[in-house]
Amino acid sequence: MGLSVLGGFTEGTEQVKIVQTPEHSNLQAGRIYQDVVKDFKDHGFTNVKTKAIDDLILGWITKDGEVKSVSVDGNLGYLTDDSYPADVEVIVTYHTFPIEDENTEEENQLETIHTSENIEEENQLETIYTAENCEDLNHLLKHDDISIAEDFAHKYHNEIIQFEGNIAHMMNHDTYTTRFDFLIYENIHQMVPFKFNDCSYYDLKLVGDYIPDNVHQGQNYIITAKVVEYNPISGLFFLDPVSLEYVEKTL
Template sequence: MKRVLILIGTLFFLIGCEEKIDDGKINPPYSSDIDDAMYKDVVADFENAGFTNVKTKKIEDLVFGWLTEDGEVEEITIDGETSFSTSSRFESDVEIIVFYHTFQETDKDITQDTETDESENIDEGKGEDDTSKIEESIDSTKDEVITVENNEEFANVLGKKSADEQTSEFAEKYKGRTIAFDANIAYMNNHGSYTTRYDLLIYTGDYSETEVYGPNFQIRDVNISNLNLTGENIPDTIGMGDHIYLTAKIIEWDEERQLFRLEPVSTEFR
């Protein structure tokens, strides 16, 4: 009799478990801690899992796209919640929003409008020679790498003891342009908890523990390959105190921290 009661109890337990599992809800294919995923893949995976109300939302914050890829997911919300796991269960029609990084559409529209205007001018045959000369001059100036030899403003910025109003004015005027100068790695540390990604503090000229000239330059969240090492003297390791010739694009001037943020184009050891 005792065995019969145990058997009946076990059956009721199993039936109860089946009823809980078969509740018509679905487990999400990702947790809220998602990292380095592309939004199209994420949307497809949610839909393949059975979710029917998956939406996307752009975060138009990319400038160069070298740290964060175009289309990379920032966050997922399910029914407005930002914290969930793959063991969570939701109705199939719950609202899911996938937030992802991308470039501003206005930048593309401006480029397209410019190309259209230039095409119309050429088709109309008005001032073709003058237009070509102006375009060549603009392109040449825009592509020119700024150095202390060809830009007096840059030479003044590097020669100052510390940053001032001229520094921020230079940064605003030449934002997005490429600069090149003799520099040194003043400090280098791991970016967050990563062991192969780094933040570098760059100063102009040769390394010194006692005297520093020019503004602070920062290269942030890069691995060694992102530095694009060139030249004949590439070392096995890099670190604080190394002398380099740095070519980099100006991303922005951080007024609060008083530093330039740079995107490396090439790094040559000297």
């Protein structure tokens, strides 16, 4: 014989405790998971579980332990003060870094070193245009002119250019948390808005003696990149990163 709930009690003597949810699901995303677990327990929920997703990549803004989603009795879209039995399953899903053993970490460190060396060696083998050896690039960097940018993009399509620039702005690419769009300006003249589109930390191919743990707005780099195209409507000059070498800011 099944049991039916009558005003918070079963037909037997067992009471079904009803509790209310804390802030709704959208407000939980981005918090640290231990705080969310505590909130639910403080509200009387007795079956709170956690689920780790090892999708973090070193260098990006999502924090270790940051909540991705919370479900209550399978519902990802619950609202504030929704009523549930206290023993329903609550799952707090959060981001974290993959677990690696010592051997794997050593292999990754060696791979990073070798990759950096390989990129620098490859760059030495290819023609790299700079403001010093290419009059066209020197002209491009000094002028915010659509015709100059269009001519350069056409003439040097798939060629490699290099200049010292700064990350003026970065934002998530679509809804991704580990892929970004970067707006870059050349440091001296700051005329042409260059753009890296849909790049992860590793797509930037950081090289040099010092490789920062994270990439963020305001940093300076020697930027080596392949010419993709110029969009006269947006005014953006698209590049594909070949390598970025960190440059310490000086006053």
